Amino acid sequence: MTNDLSVRNIVRKFGDFTAVDDVSFDVPQGSFFSILGPSGCGKTTLLRMIAGFDEPTAGTLTIRDQDMRGVPPNKRPVNLVFQHLALFPMMNVVENIGFGLKRRGMSSAEISKRCVAILERVDLPGYGKKRIDQLSGGQKQRVAIARCLVMEPSVLLLDEPLGALDLKLREQMKVELKKLQANVGTTFIYITHDQSEALVMSDRIAVMNEGRFEQVGSPRELYNDPRTPFVARFVGDNNSWSGEVEESAEYTTICTSEGLHFRARSHRSYKSGTRVDLFLRPEALRIEPKDLTGLNTFKVSVKAILFDGANSRLLTVMPGGHELLVNLPQNRQFDHIEPGASITLGWHPDSGLCFKV
Amino acid sequence: MKKVTLLAAACCFFMATAVQAETLKILTWKGYAPRVLIEKFEKDTGIKVEATFSNNEEMIAKLRATRGAGFDLAQPSQDRISSVQEKFKIYQAVDYSRIDTKLFIPSMLDAVKSNTKVGDNSYAVPFCWGTSGLIVNSDKAAKADDWNALMDPEFKGRISYRLKRPTLIAVGFALGYDPFALYSDAVGYKEMLDKVAEALINTKPLVKNYWANGDGLLESMRSSEVFVAMAWDSGGWKLHDENKAIDFKAPKKGALGWIDTFAIPSKAKNVDAAYKWINFIMAPENAAYFTTQEKVPTASQGANAFVSAEVRANFERSFPQETIDNIKWYPPVPAKLEVMEGKILDKIKAAK
Amino acid sequence: MMGNGFRITFWLFLSPVLLWLFLLIVIPHIDLLLLSFRGESDMGDPIWTLQNYKNFFIEPIYWYTFLRTALYAMITTFCTFILALPVSFYIVKLARPRTRGFLTVLLLLPFWVSELVRVYGWMILLRESGVFNYFMLKMGIIDQPIEMLYNDITMIMGLVYTSMLFMVVPLISVMESLDDSLIEAAHDLEASRFDILRTIIIPHCKPGITSGSIVVFMLALGNYLTPNLMGGKNSLWFTEQIYNQFIASFNWNQGAAFGFLLLVLSSVIIWVGLKVTRQNLGEVAS
Known part of the structure; x- marks a missing residue:
């Protein structure tokens, strides 16, 4: 199986503080990979480096075998679903979804065709003309994901996108996200501090603490066989x-x-x-x-x-x-x-x- | 009991301030009420003087807005009084018996009296006089000696004048008209104005700027940004003190002579103080102090003796007898002309 | 009972504001309005007339001056916007918090002196024998001093300088509410810097841009000093014409009519501007 993302010995320092400390991992194509850790563990920094908003101090990052050093976010084959979704409030749903395609210079007929298809996919058919503030939390979520998926990225990054939802909806969205990922087959890299999100959705999880990966494994491995006291404490109750x-x-x-x-x-x-x-x-x-x-x-x-x-x-x-x-x-x-x-x-x-x- | 005392104290306080607050409000030109003289007057009479600086147009507008209230004394030019008085009634007649006529040069007093007559009354007494002419930097523009110099291509970009009515009159003279003779002939005056506008618009590229502020003009002359300007004689003499090359020159066609006056607004509150000020400032040594300071001669009889030698030298250099005889004195302006002139001035300013 | 007391207090507190509005704004304007319809018959008697308004349209100089003034005020507004946008973006999004305060104070600083002093400051710098020319001559960039004053470009620069703050402040306040992640999201969705500016930043800042533009436009339109002192011999500004009617020509009726025309025409321009950009005043004001 080929890897969509390979990270080798990546380091990010802010002055004296090391936010990401010598992290290496691979994400195979089509998998759902989560990075789980408490806030301040460096997971967001790591994600921003993958997306291109931040450059590593050292180490290499390759996406589909292409070195990403110096490649700006708008030139990377990855897309990011932001923590607060960052939908453009001045545009309606299709304008949001078509935003990236339009930047690629795609014809408007083609854009609207793809928008309709992706809205179908995320289960929001006919929502194209709605304004963002007319959507519920879960619908916004799906629009944000659709906006990234329509770009057909090699890797989709998600930065705690369920954080803002209420509990019930969060439970529901966990399942939906998992189904969606299985459906589209895109590689997902999912950042969260909520172990249940990670456990439910992921194929593999990396537990991160103080800039380092404590353990990488399947949810079952992490739960049943933690390799470090931190993982034992952090994943599940103990x-x-x-x-x-x-x-x-x-x-x-x-x-x-x-x-x-x-x-x-x-x-x-x-x-x-x-x-x-x-x-x-x-x-x-x-x-x-x-x-x-x-x-x-x-x-x-x-x-x-x-x-x-x-x-x-x-x-x-x-x-x-x-x-x-x-x-x-x-x-x-x-x-x-x-x-x-x-x-x-x-x-x-x-x-x-x-x-x- | 307490209340009564308090009330009495309050009354005393108000009366005291009322007595102390006797003031004389003068609406005048910058420099016409020197600080030294104000202090002297305050010491002599106990009347506080408040001077507001303005120019002819604004003086009239201010008094018109309040229908002659707010000031006790104004100092408009004599040619701008009769028509304004006729229309807006903003002044009160001067009671010449309250003026010490011995202090005035008789011919000037009579001239102002007759020029400011409306009905049976006259409305002003003379204060000072001067002329508009050219200020020339003779190192750079030796040959400028008449109004034509303001339109001479040789001085391209080095010419400055105000875009106000005196300039229209001066250019009228330059073009061979006698604007003052045309005052009574509105049609003829309009024709002249059209020609003047044409000339000024054609020569607009030669002008550096239309000056609006006297100090600004003097600065431009001083720094040799401007060689030829139309301005008042006193300004030229001020520059001459600093740089001998720059001096006031009466144009060959005759400098334009003006007389600034004292006039009492119709709703003046402190008329007594106004007369006191007139008699005070026209006393020879006070008038002479003003002349020495501002280089502007006054209508005060015998002040000449007290004027500093330098200022007299200026005057004698610029005004030999035949030049004085050639001064064109402004006659009273008929009201209609000013609207006409206003339009012409706008037209000139708007032209490319 | 309670309601009654409240109502009395309400009117008690509101009345100074109403009085102030009425006495100092409404009454003088009514007076001016009446004045603008007064004129003189051929016999010199006062009559009611529309002549003052007709004059504006008949006499090309007047409406030409108005058009010129309006056009230059628009150019000023546009230039101010172009300059203020990056400045406020830098202050809000890029500068560190401490530098931010400092920069804002720096922007405010010129407003601690009067407009007249500011304009004279520019004149000292730009005049033929001024500071800029002196240094350029010294450094051998030019061999003849250049007159940088008394032209339209200088005048617009002066107006832009005077108006900067009134554009930057509303822009800063709308930009503060712009979520950085929107910019990043657009960047992530393959938008170039220019795309982000055009599709995200400007649409978001629209209310601030509009209110800033209205203020700057009105300020420029109503300015008197800057065009007069820096603009030189061709810069007849409409306010100057109103001044001339009142002061130089003693024609208060004409001046009042011009004043009202300025009010009405500038309101029309702003209304059209709002229509064209599909906004309404209530939104902008909030």
Whole structure:
């Protein structure tokens, strides 16, 4: 498979501050690639360098094997959907969509033909004559994407375009975007700080922190097998303990600061006495397990029930005051649990993951 | 009790300011009320003097707008009084018994009296006089000696004059007319104006600019941007003090003589002070101070003795007896002419 | 009861404004309007007449002067716009915040002195024996001093200089609301710099451009000093003609008629301008 975008050892410095620090990655043709990170991690800088609004301090950036050094944004085969969409308020929908084609000098008949086609594609047929301020948030979104797609870019860049939408619409647009990408087959590079957006839509995700890529992988890999404590914390929810390694064998045995002894996985073996953090997903914790063999078990008291349908959880407290989130399956089995109850939790050593601090 | 005291205090305060506020408001030309003389007058009489500087046209417009109120004394030129008075009634008749006639040169006083007569009354007394003529830089334009010099291609780009009625009159003379004789003949005057306009439009490329501000013109002469200008004699003498090559020249056809006067607006508030000022400033030593400062001779009898030698020398150099005899004095302007002249001036300015 | 009290307070506060409008603006204008319809019969008696207005159309000099004035005011407006656009763009989008304040003050600075002083300043620089000529002679660029004053180009330059601020300020305020991402989006969609200016920046700034243009146009049209002092011998400005009617010819009736013609004709020009650019005054004012 060929790569639409290749980035090699790219660096961007602003004075003493390094915004993007030696990042390399490839985006295969037709894939949905997300860059996920907290705000200020350098993801927007990286995106702006791809779009051509910023030049790297060092490193190379090639799009379809063409070096992009010194190529201005209007000459690059990429298009960007802006965070606040940046639709032109002085133009109507077709004028917005036809803007780029007109700049290419395409005939107006051809432009209107393509505009109609792309509006069909983003599910807005007949909206051409509408003014921008007559559109709803989701419609604007689709117009912004249509405006870029009509240019038939090698790579479509999206800078947190769902940020401004309300929750319900955001959930809906996630699915739509994914479908749209699959339909048109254009390579999408998607920037977000919202891990759920990234997880739902992406083929591959790069988790970025302080200018560097922490881990690049499929959503499942990132979720189930984080390679760094940052990824473990940032992608999905995690409970954590800190403690010391007691023994490193098939499993690593650790003693937490509360004095509990757990067995868990680690990517490498640590010497005993090494300080580590242990991460455990809420859904890995089983409430009152029947079969205790091979499980780590301990007692907690229930502090609150966080009811959220299928996502319901228990907020529990360990005797030392350490709080843990526990998934509460809605199969009526645990309806008897009330705040203040004391329960036993257990988890399988394969679910926990240790990282050296 | 307290209230009464307060009221009394307020009354006293207002009365005090009323007494102190006796002022004389003069509407005059720049330089006609020198600061030294104002201070002297204030010291002598306790009357505060407020001078507003203007020119003939604006003086008339201002007084017309208020129907003769707002000022206690005005100083228009004598030829611009009778027709304006007839139409707008902005002045009051002068009570000559309140003027110290001994202070005036009798012939000038009589001339102004008769020129400003409307009905049975006269409306002005003379203050000072002077002429319009040429200011010439003789290093550059030695041969300029008559109004024709204002249209001489030899001085292309080095000529300047005001685009105002005196220029029309001067060019009328240059073209061989006698504009003052035509004052009473509107048709003949119009014909002359058309010829004057034609001449001025044809020679427009020769003119550097139409000057509007006296100091501006003097600066242009000083820096040799202009060689020949139509202007007042006093300006020429000021330049002569700095550069001997530049001097006032009375044109061969005769300089245009004007007399500026005192006239009392019809709604003057402080007429007494106005007469006091007239008698004060016409006293020989005061008039002489003015003449020395501004290089403008006055109608004050015997002031000559107190005028500085330099200023007298200027006068004698530029005005030998036959030149004085040749001065064309402005007669009173009939009202209709000024509208006619206004149109001609616009036409000249608008022409390419 | 409450409503009543409010209403009284409302009128109490509004009345000074209304009085001010009425006494200082409406009444004098009515007076001038009446004056403009007065004239004299052949016998010299005062009569009502349209002659003052007729004169404007009959006498070519008058409407020629008006056309000239209007045309030059438009040229001034256009030149001011062309200069003010990059200046305000630089101030709003490119300059750093600290430099911004400084630049704005720099623009304001000339307005701390009177127009007369400013015009004289230009005259000192441009005159034949002036500063520019002195240096150009010294540096050997020219061997004869050139008169740079007293022509139309200098006059327009003077007017543009005087009007700059009134164009830059509204442009700055509309440009501040221009989202940078619109410019970037256009750039990203293959627009050249000129395309961005034409399709994004100017349409966005339209209200500011219009209000700035109206102000500059009216200022230039109503200016008296600059054309008179810098324009020299060919620069008859319509305001000068009004002045001449009032002051030199004592013809207040004609002057008043010209004043009203200036008011009406300039309003017509602005109205046509708004129609042509498909805007309305309410939008621009907000």
